[in-house]
Amino acid sequence: MKYLLFVGLIGFSLSGCKKEKPIPLAETKMNYYESDGNFMIFVVDDSLELAYEYNLQTIQLSNDLLPLIYESVLGPNGMYNYNYWKLQPNNDTLFWTYGGNLTFLEELIDINDLETSNLPSIPESNQFQIIGGNPNINILGLWDKVSSLEIVKEYRNSSPNSKIGILSQVVLGYDDATSLSFPVMKHFIFISK
Numbered sequence: 143m144k145y146l147l148f149v150g151l152i153g154f155s156l157s158g159c160k161k162e163k164p165i166p167l168a169e170t171k172m173n174y175y176e177s178d179g180n181f182m183i184f185v186v187d188d189s190l191e192l193a194y195e196y197n198l199q200t201i202q203l204s205n206d207l208l209p210l211i212y213e214s215v216l217g218p219n220g221m222y223n224y225n226y227w228k229l230q231p232n233n234d235t236l237f238w239t240y241g242g243n244l245t246f247l248e249e250l251i252d253i254n255d256l257e258t259s260n261l262p263s264i265p266e267s268n269q270f271q272i273i274g275g276n277p278n279i280n281i282l283g284l285w286d287k288v289s290s291l292e293i294v295k296e297y298r299n300s301s302p303n304s305k306i307g308i309l310s311q312v313v314l315g316y317d318d319a320t321s322l323s324f325p326v327m328k329h330f331i332f333i334s335k
Contacts, residue, residue, distance in 0.1 A: 174257040177293050181229065183236060183246070184331040186287045191328075193251040195293075198234050201334050208271050208305040208332055210236075217241075227309075242314035242325060262289035263298045271305040273332075281308055284329050300335035307332030 180201055185192035202209065209230035214223045222241040229236055237246045270281050285306070288294050308331060315326035 175251055175255040181334045184288050186284055186329050190253050190287050193253055194246050194248045196248050199232050208307040244313050257292040258290045263295045269306055271307050273307050273309040276310045297333045297335045304334050
């Protein structure tokens with residue numbers, strides 16, 4: 143009788159144990175950002191800071207130039223200019239600055255949602271187009287901050303001969319501790335497909 147009671151208790155205690163079901167692979171996979179545009183802007187400094195994707199009506203690219211134009215209009219107070227960066231031929235405004243503050247016209251992409259890979263995209267050095275007046279930019283150092291992103295590879299595979307625009311511009315940074323704004327150099331990378 144004791145033997146039956148002992149076996150019964152062991153059987154009962156074992157039936158209470160559950161095996162954990164493995165989580166299906168589909169549930170563990172991260173939901174990465176999916177591209178639905180044809181033009182991207184990355185803002186980099188020591189690392190990738192911001193990413194924006196645009197779905198422009200048309201993009202007419204030549205292998206010689208990325209058709210970006212800069213337009214400046216005097217602001218209402220006469221002190222600061224509104225500075226617009228546009229892509230031709232549509233005259234689409236990509237972003238503008240006023241008094242050093244940046245305003246983009248698309249939603250910010252969470253950079254944590256951008257998928258990376260171990261194989262970076264490495265274009266030829268003649269595919270970079272420096273926009274503006276700073277020829278001493280470390281182009282490859284800037285490119286290294288975005289070259290391993292899958293979306294960059296997708297863009298480059300779609301349009302491998304298009305120019306990659308590099309722009310350096312002073313904008314206003316902000317220090318929370320002192321509540322002061324200060325000028326800081328930011329670098330912009332433009333790619334298209």
